[in-house]
Amino acid sequence: MTMIKATNITWHEGHVSRAEREKLLNQKGALIWFTGLSGSGKSTIAYTVEHALVHRGHLCYVLDGDNIRHGLNKNLGFSAEDRKENIRRIGEVGKLLVDAGLITMTSFISPYRADRQTARDTVGKGDFLEVHCATPIEVCETRDPKGLYKKARAGELKGFTGIDDPYEAPEKPELLLDATNLSPQECAVRVIALLEGAGKIPALKE
Amino acid sequence: MTMIKATNITWHEGHVSRAEREKLLNQKGALIWFTGLSGSGKSTIAYTVEHALVHRGHLCYVLDGDNIRHGLNKNLGFSAEDRKENIRRIGEVGKLLVDAGLITMTSFISPYRADRQTARDTVGKGDFLEVHCATPIEVCETRDPKGLYKKARAGELKGFTGIDDPYEAPEKPELLLDATNLSPQECAVRVIALLEGAGKIPALKE
Numbered sequence: 199m200t201m202i203k204a205t206n207i208t209w210h211e212g213h214v215s216r217a218e219r220e221k222l223l224n225q226k227g228a229l230i231w232f233t234g235l236s237g238s239g240k241s242t243i244a245y246t247v248e249h250a251l252v253h254r255g256h257l258c259y260v261l262d263g264d265n266i267r268h269g270l271n272k273n274l275g276f277s278a279e280d281r282k283e284n285i286r287r288i289g290e291v292g293k294l295l296v297d298a299g300l301i302t303m304t305s306f307i308s309p310y311r312a313d314r315q316t317a318r319d320t321v322g323k324g325d326f327l328e329v330h331c332a333t334p335i336e337v338c339e340t341r342d343p344k345g346l347y348k349k350a351r352a353g354e355l356k357g358f359t360g361i362d363d364p365y366e367a368p369e370k371p372e373l374l375l376d377a378t379n380l381s382p383q384e385c386a387v388r389v390i391a392l393l394e395g396a397g398k399i400p401a402l403k404e
Numbered sequence: 405m406t407m408i409k410a411t412n413i414t415w416h417e418g419h420v421s422r423a424e425r426e427k428l429l430n431q432k433g434a435l436i437w438f439t440g441l442s443g444s445g446k447s448t449i450a451y452t453v454e455h456a457l458v459h460r461g462h463l464c465y466v467l468d469g470d471n472i473r474h475g476l477n478k479n480l481g482f483s484a485e486d487r488k489e490n491i492r493r494i495g496e497v498g499k500l501l502v503d504a505g506l507i508t509m510t511s512f513i514s515p516y517r518a519d520r521q522t523a524r525d526t527v528g529k530g531d532f533l534e535v536h537c538a539t540p541i542e543v544c545e546t547r548d549p550k551g552l553y554k555k556a557r558a559g560e561l562k563g564f565t566g567i568d569d570p571y572e573a574p575e576k577p578e579l580l581l582d583a584t585n586l587s588p589q590e591c592a593v594r595v596i597a598l599l600e601g602a603g604k605i606p607a608l609k610e
Binding site: 212213214218219222223245248249252255257258259260261265269270273283287290291293294295297298299300320 | 418419420424425428429451454455458461463464465466467471475476479489493496497499500501503504505506526
């Protein structure tokens with residue numbers, strides 16, 4: 199016979215609320231949506247923010263091509279329809295992570311304004327913070343960390359954002375960063391200030 | 405000019421590891437996959453576990469029809485193909501939540517063995533804990549909390565699991581629960597013991 203030791207446990211009906219999880223984490227759920235050209239600094243800044251926040255005891259998670267395109271969205275290609283569905287699913291997963299209380303960051307080019315608006319509407323006002331990595335294409339192309347611009351210029355990659363596919367810049371992003379003359383650390387400080395200003399994490403006491 | 409105050413921040417390269425997040429949370433990521441007939445107790449047990457764990461300071465999240473079918477999977481129906489994709493996406497989202505360090509619970513009938521095996525393979529050995537809510541159909545049908553069995557018997561619902569669609573019971577679930585004579589609390593205690601035994605959360609000190 200199994201002994202049931204239910205002491206020290208409080209039983210409740212219904213769901214645990216987002217507010218209860220946020221209290222446990224000492225933070226409020228948020229989705230920081232990085233958008234910008236390939237090479238504009240999105241992922242580097244996101245990971246820099248992640249390290250700084252975890253160091254401060256906050257729970258973060260980054261969604262990017264590595265964990266999304268090879269997982270949830272591995273059955274999607276790069277047609278217009280599939281790109282749209284790609285961003286839709288990322289917005290929906292972001293919403294779940296925000297509801298779970300996490301400071302969530304997404305790092306995708308996400309070139310189309312309408313798709314980003316869908317994500318914003320899904321996640322909801324106040325929880326969606328759009329960060330435009332507005333590093334000029336000349337700078338991105340000079341950096342070209344993955345050699346993608348070179349391939350696109352050579353015609354080996356078709357539909358490459360900024361070359362033969364448009365990038366629709368955000369009109370009113372919550373934050374605009376140009377990484378031309380800013381280090382990832384300097385950019386991260388601005389993102390963290392955005393989170394503090396939005397009341398998502400407590401400001402550091404001096 | 406914006407003052408950059410980067411003191412008290414440690415900068416790192418690359419991703420924050422799952423282990424670092426788990427250390428922060430004092431728990432290890434896990435996916436508890438509840439499977440069983442409609443009315444077998446899946447959701448009630450999951451929410452009871454969630455409350456108990458949050459009370460112990462652990463971060464949990466429940467994926468169920470409410471937050472999945474109306475969000476990420478709202479573009480899926482109930483064809484065989486769509487049911488399979490439904491479970492595939494839930495497994496992939498579960499994997500992300502486990503990587504984020506959360507004790508995650510999924511509450512879906514998930515009637516097909518092959519689909520659950522896909523989810524198990526996706527999430528990975530040691531992180532996937534299958535809980536079969538094996539309450540007999542007679543008991544589920546007597547309870548019928550949503551009136552679905554009545555509709556299915558009347559022919560108003562087609563393809564209803566246990567009536568005119570099969571339920572393939574797990575062969576080796578990590579835990580088997582029959583809620584006929586057990587309260588949700590008694591079931592929850594067993595699920596929590598499973599998590600403790602798997603080293604996912606520390607056992608309560610007496």
